[in-house]
Amino acid sequence: MKGKLMLECFSWTAASVVMFAAGIQIAFLSPLTVLAAPVPFLLFTCRAGIKASMPGALAGTFFVFFTMGEVSAFMYLCEFALLGLLAGFIMLRVKSGADYFLAAVAASVAVKLFLIGAFSYAAGFNPFMITPEAAESFISSVSGTLSHGGVSVSPESVKGYALNMVNTVSLLMPSMIILFAACDTAVGYLAARLYAKRDGSFSVPELPLFASWRFPKNIFWALLAALILDMASKAMPDDPLYKMLSMNMMEVLRGVFLIEGLSLAWYFMTAYRVNRAVRCLAVCFGLFFAPVSYVLSMVGVFDIWYDLRKRIKLRGK
Template sequence: MNQSKKQVDGAMFTALFIIILLTGIFIPFLTPITIFILPLPFVLYTARHGWKPALIMAVAAILLSILLGTIVTLPFAVPAVIGGIMIGEAIHKNISAYETWARGTFGYIIGLLFAFVFIQLVLQVNIVEEFQQVMDESLARSTSIMEQFGNPEQADVVKETMEQLLEGLTNLLPFYLLIASVFQALISQWISYKVMNRIEKRELRFPPFRSLRFPSSTLFIYLFVLLAAFMITDTDSGTLTMAIQNLLVIAQMVLTIQGFSFLFFYTHYKKMSKAFPIIFVVIVFLMPTFMFIIRFIGILDIGMNLRERLGQK
């Protein structure tokens, strides 16, 4: 009976996956929506039956997607399959919401890396070069307008600054990949929670943001990467420099999130209005100079256990 249930669910969720996938491909204005709900069939199936039956469903779904939509569907299908299985398996094991999010993010990173390599090698589309070409054309148009209506010398300075900025943006491509994975996993997991709570009468939800705490090893990683960034200053070191830049940005982002989490914790501890931390977050994003303060608070929270000290008091 259990095996029959797995087969019926597998066929049903595979069909649902194919419908969502083809809808997103052939109806372009629905693509942004389908990207986030595409993992849902795999989340639901894996949460019920575990990852081993989900692998069989994954093979069937990918083969059907190729047959019905050609290999062009693979960059859309594979990240959703891997991310969905990772999130679903975490739910199946009753793992906490934030750890589920981390596993889903890891799954999406693997899937998006596959999509990136597939587009580069199979579809013969160099994403980095395409991005640089678009940016160079935009920079050329902007420089031309400034030369016509402004000072040519000033236009050269602006051009040089913009070229350095664009080079930095290109070097941070792995960071953008991580950010995309984080948001895809978050939204897909949130949608899955809502659907499962409605269909299966469960009570899946994210705990309060104020309870989010990263391990103390995060601080040591940040200090190591920061030291490496000061030591490795040769711009000709290529891949190593790009890796250090991306790791530094990622570590800074994690510590900033930790700082915001402590801010929410502190206002709750002091029984302050819930509007206060939200307003402060908005102010920080409008005035990025305050971001350093939030990051420093995150460092103190991890390194000195500020929450436990407040609890002792």
């Protein structure tokens, strides 16, 4: 049994290292691998416990250190190994899905802040911050693609877009960290749910049905605070603190309202017996298509205040 556990630990560690290497070497895979970074050690920790997972995390870190260098090893240790161990430990300890999400998001934010602080102290830069050169290179590649289609973009416009991108990312860094932590927590939870259905060696804390998700009305106090900070930023434009706080609070609240709107849309689609695959496609469309996500966020605001599920009668329910 001990040999079988060691082999399983080696397999999950190898999967984690391969994911990390793929994200480093293949640019378009980086967002996917970073979102799924905690999954291998999350699943193995749920199966075997955190003590059995720690040797694999250390082995993976040492392997990355000797093959890719100390910077890559530190990033792997934080985002792939440590975050996976923490997520698995939390999943084994909590009893409800809501408690898991709150604790896991807090752990993910803490790990990312530690990573940023360590890099800022040792190397003087933020690993999550896009550089002006990288932004200009990205926009230049997009403009090159557009030029093949007959749309020309001047070099001055490219530099202006790059500068705006860097300024926006720097202002929205706190909300980006929170929302990204929520995304990798959701990916880890879904992966654990799917694996637990097949394996059955551990249980995943249950969440309420997505169609019944509702946020409390006291979230509007946060919205009021964000509006007050926005007015303060316009009254005192020389102080960037108010603008940064208001923008970040509004981005996080927009994410909350979007989830509320998606939950309401799922409720109606379920009531009218829409195919599950179609519902999933509609949710993905609502998440990534900006005009629809904006409308759903507004609908989410009304749903929190008026509880549209109770007020709208459904014939197909």
